[in-house]
Amino acid sequence: MIYLDNSATTKPFNDVINSFVKISQDYFGNPSSLHRLGGEAEKLLTQARQQAANLLEVSPSEIIFTAGGSEGNNLAIKGTVLQHKNRGNHIITTEIEHPSVSEAFQQMKKLGFEVSYVPVNHNGIVDVEDIKREIRETTILVSVIHVNNEVGTIQPIIDIGGLLKQYPKILLHVDHVQGIGKVPLKLHNSGIDLCTISAHKFNGLKGTGILYVKQGVNLAPLISGGEQEMQFRSGTENVAGIVSMTKALRITIENMEENVKKINKIKTEYINGLKRNSNITLNTPVEQSAPHIINFSINGLKSEVFIHLLEEEGIIVSTTSACSSKKQSPSKTLLAMKKSKEIANSAIRISLSQSNELQEVSIVLNAIDKAINQLGKVMK
Template sequence: MIYFDNAATTKIESTVLSTYQSVSENYFGNPSSLHQLGEHSQQLLSQSRKQIAHIMNISEGEIYFTSGGTEGDNLAIKGTAIEKMNYGRHVITASTEHPAVIKSLEQLENLGWDVTYLPVDKEGKIDIDELENAITKETVLVSLMAVNSETGSLQPLKKVGELLEHYPSIHFHVDAVQAVGKIDLNLNSSRIDMAVFSGHKFHAPKGTGFIYVKAGRQLAPLMSGGGQENNLRSGTENVPGSVALAKALRLLMEKKTDSKVELVKMKNLIIDYLSTLDKVTVFTPKESAPHIICFGIKNIRGEVVVHALEREDIYTSTTSACSSKKKDKIHAIAEMGYTKSEAESAVRISLSYLNTEQEVDVFKKVFNEIHSQLKLIE
């Protein structure tokens, strides 16, 4: 099997899975309990938070454990909206955001909020001048995805941050789910106020994640209860998940430099190969994340190619896994100026450090056969 769908989810590292199982079996006490079992669980949770803070070069008090990207995005957006609703009711985002962002903002719109959806260029980027022109006295939040999950496009976060230095009251939220280990965010020295991370995107268990909230920034909690996570995210903590999350992040960062080199090499091999084929368009821009390649065969729907590859035990996808089965799926490709037909042809390959050049070679051989058959269809 060749697994090229890592932007949808990754396989849990075997050592991370062992850690998860060990903690589940031996440290099952509720961290809020007064007895020794609870204390041991609380210590593990604190150690995991401390480890993540050290890896990300931020403070422990800026990390809040969540269940993943969707919860984190909802917390950042709706938490800001509730906290700052008396100061303004306007949010700015891009037209190519993840459904977790788009659907959260649609809910705010139904409650009377104004949302500006900035267009993107051929590379999937917003225009900084258009962002500045969209800011009003009512603006309380700018929300952008660091790495587009469909195309690998990068938003100009540094330039956005430089602009928002002139607007200190506006929260800046970044969906960093596809960014961790792939691009440098430098949270400690950036203008980013909130960044969302999801464990299952970097070989940790599903249902794990964390949100960075810069010290001094206030969010309203979405879940009320026992006051866990410093009152921002109530609910009994997922201790084994958080410990496994911290370990997976450590392993990722230890391999980051070599991994990025290998990812870029594999990505370039695939793009160079695809660029030689008739009727194939590569949608991923030149400046993009190292692990995502998006392409399409003219007049061939993406799911046809995905299933053809699947029959050869190669697993890819069409768009974001959160929307790929829905008829109203969001196409970043269409927003980038391609036609509806081109957008519907999109296939995404997404890599991880577990992939190899040998797998790329197998993909090329298999795709040669698929392409030779499909390119004859008008």
């Protein structure tokens, strides 16, 4: 099998699984308990928080452990809006956000908050000046994805952070789920107030994640209870998941430069091969895009059928984001990039990891050509 759906989820490292099992078996105490087992679990939790902070170059008090990207995004957005609703009722995001952001904004809109959706250009990139034009006296939050999960475009987060430093009452939230381990992003002193990552995107386990909350930023908690995680997120901590996540993060960060170099070479080979096929439209821009995502459309063909043909050849790819793929609706990201509905309906996403190899490229490209020919004959 050639697995090319790493933006949906990655295969956990063996060391991560082993760590999870060991902690689950030997350190199963509740970290809030006063007895020895609780103390051991609490010590592991503290160590994991310190390690995660060191890897992200922030303070341990700025690390909030969550159940993943969707929870982190919702806590950042709703927590900000509920905490600061007396200061303003206007929030800003883009047209190409992950559903866990766009749907959270829709909920806030139903509650009476005013939402501005900033457009992107034909490459899927936001203009900082467009964000500036949307800012009002009542603006309390700007939320922008770092690396788009469908086409891989990289947004100018540092420039946006620089802009918002002029507006200290506006918080900046960044969905860094697709960027972590692939596209570097400094959190400290960058203008970023809130940042979300999810373990299963960097070979950790599902159900674990981190929300960076800059020192001094206040959020209304969405989960009430025992006031764990600095009172931002109540509930007994998943110590085994958290420890194994920090192990995955350490392995990822330590090997990032080498892995990105490898993935970039593979991406270039795929793009060059796809460009040679006149039936294919490349949607991912060559410049300012992440190393691991390649989005293309097969002219006139439905992507769902194409994906199943590739699967028969042992090749796993996807359509839009995994959270939206079963809706069978056109890619909202491609429509926002001014692509036609036909192109948006026939989009395919290849997403890579360090586990992929250069020799897989020719196999996949041949399978793509075969599938296109097969579907073309059926349509005739």
